[in-house]
Amino acid sequence: MRPAGVLRLALLALTAAFLLFPALFAPMLRPLAPPNMPVIYDRASLSSLALSHLALVAAAIIPSALLASALAILVTRPAGAEFLPLSRALVGFGQTFPPVAVLALAVPVVGFGTWPTLIALFLYGLLPIFENALAGLTGVSGAVRLAADGMGMTPGQKLRRVELPLALPLMIEGVRISAVIAVSTAAIGSTVAARSLGEVIIAGLNANNLSFVVQGGLLTAALALIVYEALGMVAEAARNRLGLPAEPASRPAG
Amino acid sequence: MRGRISILLVPLAASALLPFAVFRANRIAAGEPRSLIETLGTAGASAALLALGLAIAALMVIRQPLWRLGVAVPLLVSLVLAMGWGAARLGADAPTAARIGPGAGFWIALTLAGLLLIDALARLRPGPAARLGFAAGAVALVWLLLGSGVLAELSVMEEYRSRSAAFWREGGRHLWLAFGSFGVAMAAGVPLGIALARAPRLRQPVLGALTAVQTIPSIALFGMLILPLGWVAANLPGAAALGIRGIGMAPAFVALLLYSLLPIVANTVAGLTGVPRSVTEAADGMGLTRRERLWRVDIPLAAPVIVAAARIVLVQNIGMATVGALIGAGGFGTFVFQGIGQTATDLILLGALPTVALAFVTSAVLDAAAGLLPGAAP
Structure with a gap:
């Protein structure tokens, strides 16, 4: 097995062990907790927080991916071509908008809880997926398009059988970037009462309990890395299916 | 095919029907909507609607990006000015604890005017020097608006003044x-x-x-x-x-x-x-x-x-x-x-x-x- 594969498995096993049997790790964290304070977060089980964290990300990113792909398809058709310069400029503008600002601005509109976080994750998730889908769809070479036309394909067939399959690896890379940013923003969402692993970090900061901060931090980081690696494997599978060479990973931020 | 971007003008026009401002009895109270007429008065609201109508008509006809920019920028600035004046007008006969902020109508109009401006800019394809010029112009404009005191009655500015x-x-x-x-x-x-x-x-x-x-x-x-x-x-x-x-x-x-x-x-x-x-x-x-x-x-x-x-x-x-x-x-x-x-x-x-x-x-x-x-x- 390659070293990367061993590292991935070890990360997965350690994270699962920590989530399911946190008491095993308590002796290591003991020195970080102030005396008479709990070592392991006790207001909710860590595994339920991790699941809720992942559910938030999935609930926001799946609709985000569908809408962003639909929009990218729309602006690359002749009927929507007039919106192409605007949408390109908007992607550039939108990326400068910090995810925390989106989260904070959603609170006044929809109140506290899960909703502002979901909205922020959904909106912010649109940009990387749209950008990558656009790059994928406009990157299909002229020769390939001509060949498809020559085979007598209708515009619909060309989209389904040629353009979308060729753009798929890049679109998955976009989903990967969005999902990693979403894991990060969902953690910050705990400041507005969303249920995620960020809750553990924030409880630790408020109570001055470094043990909470460190276990929440490690688990949140592990969750992000697992999501990143898992979607990386999906993207690689999509590239392999097309016989494309492996591409260097795109840059997440958050 | 050209002119489909005009679809953005529909929600821009419709935003005039939504509450332009939000009135709060104090800084954390729930907001009460205030329509365009309530915010600016009959005369002010008529003038605002007339200006909005003219801008929309101009944007429907004009195709040249530079001229579209020449409509979008004043539209954006007058929206902000109207908000400032409206806040001053609503604040004049309200208790000092009351806060006036922008409402949904303002935000939607601002977003659409912004989109039209970005579209015009993207079509102009300015070179790097021109882009620097635009950025400097935008910063100067915002500085001028904030410094002039026109926006002083807006709730965000009240928060700023107290800290x-x-x-x-x-x-x-x-x-x-x-x-x-x-x-x-x-x-x-x-x-x-x-x-x-x-x-x-x-x-x-x-x-x-x-x-x-x-x-x-x-x-x-x-x-x-x-x-x-x-x-x-x-x-x-x-x-x-x-x-x-x-x-x-x-x-x-x-x-x-x-x-x-x-x-x-x-x-x-x-x-x-x-x-x-x-x-x-x-x-x-x-x-x-x-x-x-x-x-x-x-x-x-x-x-x-x-x-x-x-x-x-x-x-x-x-x-x-x-x-x-x-x-x-x-x-x-x-x-x-x-x-x-x-x-x-x-x-x-x-x-x-x-x-x-x-x-x-x-x-x-x-x-x-x-x-x-x-x-x-x-």
């Missing part, structure tokens, strides 16, 4: 966090990138490790750094005197520095390895030493890619410095999280708006700067 000293102090900290960590990351990342460009075997592991760091959510990295920095402060003589502590600026600064490394190192490597072979061979043929070639050929050619990394890093740092407020690092995030805690919308805006503006301006300036470099792609 103007804190605003500039936290703003200074925000800049120091974002730009200071960027400076250190450049000083460390560019040499590291040069080294990696010459050592292909080390490239993958180092870039892989930096990618993993970049993947760690900000709140987790900020939190986890409290531990090592607390240890350094307690055990390294002189560290505490330098201001290094477990919480506060130090962990936030280090976290932003770590996040900054990947784009800088990766782009330096990409820029240097992207120098065409024929160019390096010509330089060697001219008898340049390795160091001369690096400074006079490789780095100038890689500069646009490195400046692009600087833009990514600064935009990212300005946004993420906000999260530093959670570990006591200060910055504009202080207002955002205070506002969230007090459910005070205006306080959230006081922190979020300058952060967004700072990121926009920095991005525009560096984008233009990259275009002005001699080696830049057209």
Whole structure:
């Protein structure tokens, strides 16, 4: 097995062990907790927080991916071509908008809880997926398009059988970037009462309990890395299916 | 086919029917909607509707991007001015604790006017110098609007007035966090990138490790750094005197520095390895030493890619410095999280708006700067 594969498995096993049997790790964290304070977060089980964290990300990113792909398809058709310069400029503008600002601005509109976080994750998730889908769809070479036309394909067939399959690896890379940013923003969402692993970090900061901060931090980081690696494997599978060479990973931020 | 963009004019027109302002009995009370007529009075609202109608009619007919820009900019400015006057009018006969802020109608109209402006700008395809000019013009316009006092009655400005000293102090900290960590990351990342460009075997592991760091959510990295920095402060003589502590600026600064490394190192490597072979061979043929070639050929050619990394890093740092407020690092995030805690919308805006503006301006300036470099792609 390659070293990367061993590292991935070890990360997965350690994270699962920590989530399911946190008491095993308590002796290591003991020195970080102030005396008479709990070592392991006790207001909710860590595994339920991790699941809720992942559910938030999935609930926001799946609709985000569908809408962003639909929009990218729309602006690359002749009927929507007039919106192409605007949408390109908007992607550039939108990326400068910090995810925390989106989260904070959603609170006044929809109140506290899960909703502002979901909205922020959904909106912010649109940009990387749209950008990558656009790059994928406009990157299909002229020769390939001509060949498809020559085979007598209708515009619909060309989209389904040629353009979308060729753009798929890049679109998955976009989903990967969005999902990693979403894991990060969902953690910050705990400041507005969303249920995620960020809750553990924030409880630790408020109570001055470094043990909470460190276990929440490690688990949140592990969750992000697992999501990143898992979607990386999906993207690689999509590239392999097309016989494309492996591409260097795109840059997440958050 | 042309003219479909006019579809944006439909919601722009419809926004006039939505509440233009929101009235609050105090800064955390629930908002009550105020229509355009209630906000501006009959005469004011008629004038506003007439101006809006004229702008919409003009945008339906005019196709030339420069002229469309000439309609969109005054539309945007008059929207903001109308909001300021409306707030003053509503505030005149309300108790002092009352707050007046923008309503849904204003936000929608502002967004659509902004979209039309961005569309016109994108179609003009301005060169780097013109983009710098636009950015400077926009900053001057915002400065003028804020300085003129027209917007003084708006609730966000009331929040600002009650904590103007804190605003500039936290703003200074925000800049120091974002730009200071960027400076250190450049000083460390560019040499590291040069080294990696010459050592292909080390490239993958180092870039892989930096990618993993970049993947760690900000709140987790900020939190986890409290531990090592607390240890350094307690055990390294002189560290505490330098201001290094477990919480506060130090962990936030280090976290932003770590996040900054990947784009800088990766782009330096990409820029240097992207120098065409024929160019390096010509330089060697001219008898340049390795160091001369690096400074006079490789780095100038890689500069646009490195400046692009600087833009990514600064935009990212300005946004993420906000999260530093959670570990006591200060910055504009202080207002955002205070506002969230007090459910005070205006306080959230006081922190979020300058952060967004700072990121926009920095991005525009560096984008233009990259275009002005001699080696830049057209």
